[in-house]
Amino acid sequence: MRLSEVIRKSITLLTTIKPNEEKEEWSATEISRELNIPVQTVHRLLSSLEEYGFVFKNKETKKFRLGLTLLQLGLSIRDNLLVRNSALPIMKKLGSKTKENVYLTVPEGHEGIFIDCINFSQLLQNSEPIGMRGPLCTGASNKVILAYTSRKAKQRIIRRLVEKSEVKDLKKLEEDLRNIRKCGIAISFEDITERTVSIAAPIFSWEDKVVAAISVIGPDTSLTESRLKDIISLTERAAEEISEELGSIKRR
Structure with a gap:
């Protein structure tokens, strides 16, 4: 053989x-x-x-x-990811402020992968486990990565997602990505897990390329409008802090 x-x-x-x-x-x-x-x-x-x-x-x-x-082998790869090492203390701080679960997502091909999580919400304990994969057209953390991916790479990824029948409505996806770029964050309701709200912001490298997303996920019953605004602000600031740790000077 x-x-x-x-x-x-x-x-x-x-x-x-x-x-x-x-x-x-x-x-x-x-x-x-x-x-x-x-x-x-x-x-x-x-x-x-x-x-x-x-x-x-x-x-x-x-x-x-x-x-x-x-x-x-898997843990050694995860631990050696610069973005994870930079993000972890900031994720803990974000979790302690929001009292919700905080996730770190990195892109791989046409998918996003949860590589770490800070659990604060007992209601959502392990609802979205580390290592979970999902297409970049689904969920706030994945969509925010896709929205900030370079134009050529984004087109290639979307073609791949369409070929795999992951995209149900291409026009809606493109509109969602434009809105994410306009707002600087992504919000999804029950996109991956039922009765949850996810708020995600992009993380940039020293080359100002999107390399990850930080997201806060909580039960929809606990997120009032004012609380949602607070979490959006805290998530955006956390993403900026991690990006700064990675050497990025990007300002959305």
């Missing part, structure tokens, strides 16, 4: 055994059936992946699950 084929099958295997509500561990036979490859090949792949900690074998059940090496 060629190296490229081994890598492809290994990645497919790791993706397949990702835990879910119904299943946490897989036998070699189950993996073989799922991937439609010989069980001997599965055993060889599992043996190599287990050696480096990418999978863990339960000695009692003889079944496999994802290993901690993947977690360690």
